[in-house]
Amino acid sequence: MDFELPIYPENQAAMKKYMQSQFEFNGVKAPDRHLIERELWQSVKQLPPAEIMQFIETLYARPTREYQYVAIEMALRSVRWWDSIDAWRKVFGEYIRLHPEQFDWVAQHFIGAENFWLRRIAITLQLSFYEKTNVAFLEEAILADIDTDEFFIQKAIGWALRNYSKENPEWVMTFVEEHELTIFAQREALKKIKQNKMFHRKHTKSSTHDN
Structure with missing residues (x-):
């Protein structure tokens, strides 16, 4: 074109x-x-x-x-095709990764939007940002939809928290303890943390038996 x-x-x-x-x-x-x-x-x-x-x-x-x-x-x-929404999230996420000074300009198009698919982007916008995650924005985006019944919103909340737990598990555990997440979102949020604890426990027992 x-x-x-x-x-x-x-x-x-x-x-x-x-x-x-x-x-x-x-x-x-x-x-x-x-x-x-x-x-x-x-x-x-x-x-x-x-x-x-x-x-x-x-x-x-x-x-x-x-x-x-x-x-x-x-x-x-x-951004109107629900089945490609995560592909668009990658586009915007990569853009603000390259241009962090424009984070607010991009993010304000999604947070608080009437369309829940756009709000899903706000929640998952920073996947894989890890130590560069704007935690205040992540928290704001989640809290805005914490009571929303929509499955894809709750899945996004769990996904975003689970991903950030790779960087800061203590923050995620505290967030889950202090807020009433749905059972589904809570389970998804803590999945990686529980897996790591199980691995550590198993590894510790194995080392003890070896000795």
């Missing part, structure tokens, strides 16, 4: 300076870009998910910063 943003030389230097010369720009200001994005979406929204993903990847690989903004906006608008 052919797509080109206009170039406004009179804006390029100021926009580059504002971003501390980290990026090159076409010079398209946000209001103009948003209009272009809305028009572009009309051409993109009927494409199969795989083609949209390819288009987004192509946009993001371009050298000027506005294309990356457009790519993110297309991705945000495309």
Whole structure:
């Protein structure tokens, strides 16, 4: 799919300076870009998910910063297929891993969203971040949905806590003790911790018998 943003030389230097010369720009200001994005979406929204993903990847690989903004906006608008939601989570998670200064900008699109699939992304956004996990955001995202009956939300809560327990099991155990999680989410959250305890106990007994 052919797509080109206009170039406004009179804006390029100021926009580059504002971003501390980290990026090159076409010079398209946000209001103009948003209009272009809305028009572009009309051409993109009927494409199969795989083609949209390819288009987004192509946009993001371009050298000027506005294309990356457009790519993110297309991705945000495309998060509507429940069976591919975790693939989108990977896209956004990888983006903020590379650009941590934009964590808040990305995260605010998901936390507190009316659509529970978007809130699922908020909960699982930091999978595999480990020591770089924004714990305050993780806690906020979980607590916002802790009483939600939706299976996929409860699964996300357990998944996120289980994954973070690899980095900080004490925090996860304390969180579980202090909050009323569903039985399912609690079981998922503590699974890795219990496995490690069982392994340690078995290993300790084995060492004792060897002696």
